[in-house]
Amino acid sequence: MIRSREVRWSLVAGAIGIIFLFAAPQVFELFAIINLTTVLALAILALSLGLVWGYGGILCFGQTTFFGLGAYAYTIAAINIGETTGPIFIAIFVAAAFAAILGYFIFYGRVSDVYLAVITLTVTLIFYSLLRRTSGPEYKIGNALLGGFNGVTSPPLNVPGDPSNILFPEHVFYVAMAALILAYFFCVWLTRTHFGRVMVAIRENELRAELLGYDIRLYKLALFAIGGGIAGMAGVLFANGIGRVTPDIFNLYNTALTIIWVIVGGRGTLIGPILGAIALFYLISGLGTQATVNNNLVLGIVLIVFVLLVPRGIVPGVIGIWDRTQARSKLLRKEKRLRRRRTTRQPEPEAANDG
C-alpha cells in the first residue's frame, strides 16, 4: 500500500515536472530561464544528498565537493577539448571516482558517522582554499587557467557532435529539466531495487545487514559514488547556469545550504530535497533584493524552526497530515454508515440493541 502511494506521488511529481519543462520558456523571461537552470542544478545536488543521506544514512557534509569537482572538470575538459559532450561524462566520472576513493577510506576504515561528517566537510574546504590560491599563470591544466578566486569561464553546452552549434539558454534549461527528471526517476528506481532496499536496511541497522551477509562497506561505497556522480552532473549544469566556476562552490555556506535543503524538504523522500532546494533558493533570492534582514539570519531561523517543529521535513510532514486526515475521514464515514444502518433497523428493537 505504501509503495503504490509512492508510485502515485512520484508520477504526479514527474507530470508536474514535464509540464513545467515545456511551459516555462513560454512563460518566463530569458533572465528567469537562465536562473532556472541554476536552480535545477541545485535541485539535482539536493537530490543526490537526499539519496545518500536519506536512503543510505550517510551524512555527507561535503556533497558540494563532488558538485564543485563536476563543475571544474566539465569546464577544464571543455576548454581543452573544444566541445562539451565528452566533458559531461568526464565530469560525472571524475566526481563519482573521487567519491569512490574518498568513500573507500571512510567505509573500509569504518570511520564513525561524526568523523564522516567532519572528513567530508574538511575535504570540501581544502578544495576551497587550494583553488583560491591558483591565481598565477603557472596554475593551468592544459589550456585552462584556474584563475584563483575569480575562477574559470565555463563554455556553454553545444549540440552533441557539432561544437560550433552552441545551445541557447532555453535549450540549456530543457537539458537541465530533463536531467532533473531523469535523475529523479533513476533514484526512485534505484531505491526500489534489491540494492536500494539493502541500503535502507543498512540505514536501519548496520549490524543486522552484516549478519544477513551483506557487505555494508561495499554497499555504502557504491551509493556514495552514485551520489557523487549525480552531484557531478549537477555541477555541469551549474557551470552552465552561472557561466563560470569559482572556488566559492566549495565554501562553507554552500555545503551548509545543501544540508538545510534536505532537512527542510525531508529526509527519506526524494522529492523533498528537490523542493527544499527550490524553495530556499527563491526565498534567499527574494530576500537578496532588500536590505532589512540578513540572509544568513533567515536561513538560521528556517533551520531552527524545522529542526524543532518539523523535524521530518515538509514532504514527510505533509504526507503524515494527509494520512491522518484520510484515516479520520474514513473512520467518520464508517461511523456514519453504522449509524444509518442502525436507524434503518430501528423497527426491530432487538436487533438495534445488539449494536
Add this chain to the structure above:
Amino acid sequence: MTGEIVLETRNLSRHFGGVVAVDRVNFTLWDNELRCLIGPNGAGKSTFFKCLTGQLSPSEGDVVIRDFHAGGRQPHEVSRLGVGIKTQVPNVFDGLSAEENIWLAARRWQSAKRAKVVTDQTIERLMLGDIRKDHVGVLAHGQRQWVELGMVVAAEPWLVLLDEPTAGMTQEEVVRTAELIREINETATIIVVEHDMQFIRMIANRVTVFHEGKILIEDSMDKVSQDKRVREVYLGHRQK
C-alpha cells in the same frame, strides 16, 4: 561424539582492557548437534558468541568453521558460509515491515522469485501473518524476537547461532520457540546461548557451561544439572 567437526575454537581468548571475558577456550561442535551454552551473567557467553560470528575479533586463538578461519573476519563473511545468527539484543530493521525484514534475509541468497516464495513460507511457518505489514519497531519484544528468528530461518542456514532467543517471551512463545529450534535442528547444526533452564531442558541434549571465561563442564543436561560445581557457580548465582 561422532561425525564431522563443523566448528572449533583453538585457545580462543578475548580481553577487554584488563578483563578476560573469554579465556583460552577450546570448543568443538559436531555436525547436526543442538548445543546449549549456559553460565551465569558475565560468564563470557556473548563474548564467545561474538567471536564466532565476526562481531568481535579474538585477542588470541582462532575460530574454524568447516575449513574457514573465521577469527577476525567480518560478520558478512561468516554469514556467507551459510551461518544464521541471532544476537542477544534483537537486531532487526525497525523502520521496515516484518515481511520486508524477512525478504531481505531470503533475497541475500535467492533469486527475486524464489525469495518471495521463501518469505511467504517463512511467514507462514512462524505464524507472522497477522503482523507481516507492521513496522517491526512497534511490535512487542517477543514478536521482534520472532521476526529475527524468521530472518535466520529464511536464509536457510546449515549452522545456526542463537544468543538468548527466548528473552522477553511469554511462556507460550517459549514453548513454540523450543519447537521451532528442534525443527531447525533437522536440517542445521545449532548453538543456543540461554538462561532459561526450563527452556534448556526442553531442547538440550548436550550442554556446555561457561564460568569466568572458561568451559567449566560439558555433558548431557542431566549430568550437568547434578554437578556440584555447576550448582555452585550457576544455580547459586541464579537464586540471588
